[in-house]
Each structure stands twice: as C-alpha cells, then as structure tokens.
Amino acid sequence: MKVVLLGDSAVGKSSIVETLMTGQCSQQHNATIGAAFVSKTIGELNLNVWDTAGEEAYRSLTRLYYNDAAVALVVCDVGVRQTFESMASWCDDVVSNTRGRGDVKIVLVGNKCDLAPSQRVVAEDELQSFARLRGLEYCECSAFRKSAVDALFEHVAEVASGRKSSGSSDRTDITTLRFGESITTFEGLDARSTNTQSLE
Ligand SMILES: Nc1nc2c(ncn2[C@@H]2O[C@H](COP(=O)(O)OP(=O)(O)OP(=O)(O)O)[C@@H](O)[C@H]2O)c(=O)[nH]1
Ligand SMILES: [Mg+2]
Secondary structure (H helix, E strand, C coil), X not given: CEEEEECCCCCCHHHHHHHHHHCCCCCCCCCCCXXXXXXXXXXXXXXXXXXXXXXXXXXXXXXXXCCCCCEEEEXXXXXXXXXXXXXXXXXXXXXXXXXXXXXXXXXXXXXXXXXXXXXXXXXXXXXXXXXXXXXXXXXXXXXXXXXXXXXXXXXXXXXXXXXXXXXXXXXXXCCCCCCCCCCEECXXXXXXXXXXXXXX
C-alpha cells in the first residue's frame, strides 16, 4: 500500500518519516532531493512510504510519485502560514494527476503542533474547516513526538485499509531498507544521509 507525503519544503515530511522509522528525528533541515522510500508494517498492512521533495524545483518530479498511491499526506507547518495556503494546490495537484484511476485518499496534516502558542500561526480550527470544506480527514502531528507520529500512521493504515488495493501499489523493483541503516532513494540522491544507497 503506497503512501506519499507532500507539502512545501521544510514542513517536516522527512522528519515525520524518520520518527516513524526510528522513534526520533534530526533537528536539521536537509532538503530532500527527488524522493526517498521506506517500508513500514502496521498491523497486517505493509505501508510503502514515499517522502517527496517540497522544493518548487522538484514539483514536476514529485507528481510522478502520486501514481498508484493509496493515501497522500498533504503536510503543512502550523508555524508558517504560506505552507497552509499551499495545501489547496497540493490537493488539487493530487486530484488532477491521479484522475481516471480511482481515488487517492488525502489526509491533511498540521505538523509542528509542539510549537508554543505564540509561534503557532495556523489554528487547528482553520485546518479543520479547510478539511471539512474539502471532505478530507485532518490530523495534528509533531515529528518530535513519537506518539503523535504513531497515531498519524495508525490513522493512515485505517484509511488505507478501507480502500481496495489498486493492485499496483506494491513495488517489487525497489529494495526495502530501514531508516538509519540506509535509505533507498529512487533518484539515487538523498541529501539527508551519507550512507544512502542509490538505485541506478
Ligand atoms: N518544532 C518542530 N520542528 C520540526 C518538526 N518536524 C520537523 N521540524 C523541523 O523542520 C525542519 C524541516 O524538516 P524536514 O523534515 O527536513 O522538512 P521536509 O518537509 O522534509 O523538507 P523538504 O525535504 O525540503 O521538502 C527541520 O529543522 C526539522 O527539525 C516538528 O514537528 N516540530
Ligand atoms: Mg524532506
């Protein structure tokens, strides 16, 4: 079951994936180049999680990863209003690039909810309203809190299993490796780690 993380640069997509895999994440922003792939089993479900690059320069490349995704997590940083405003276009992008092959479940994620109230500029209410308007699910998250990331992916697993598999979501041409040991990147590039193995 393929899950793809989307959203502006520095919202914390890679951090969420790192916490999912290792229980904690780095405090630094190493912009993802291309996309990175990890695999995680939750209950009976094997989730193939694709962490994409948020930088605008990679946008057309990122669209390639929407294909055959069961769930798309559209992530914003609740401390940066622009990342919330971009959510609509990320959602539109998913819809327009996956039209005709069944629906992709979109889950909106407000990340960095650990921020102090004075630093938070996007209220949970606004996110909830946007989600309602679009008929989507919304989850608060903090990549700095393992429990929040675990709860998010439990939810993702529920959303994913409520949907029929497209049959093409399990990629067998890619080696599954654990975060921390090494992370396989589809483009063969990953700014995050030096022990990256590339697939050429
Ligand atoms: N306070 C706080 N900071 C976070 C959280 N998640 C990520 N960060 C920080 O935000 C910065 C960016 O995180 P990344 O995970 O690299 O962001 P990204 O969305 O993968 O960015 P791109 O790869 O460029 O698209 C890092 O400095 C993280 O430590 C969070 O939940 N809370
Ligand atoms: Mg990243």
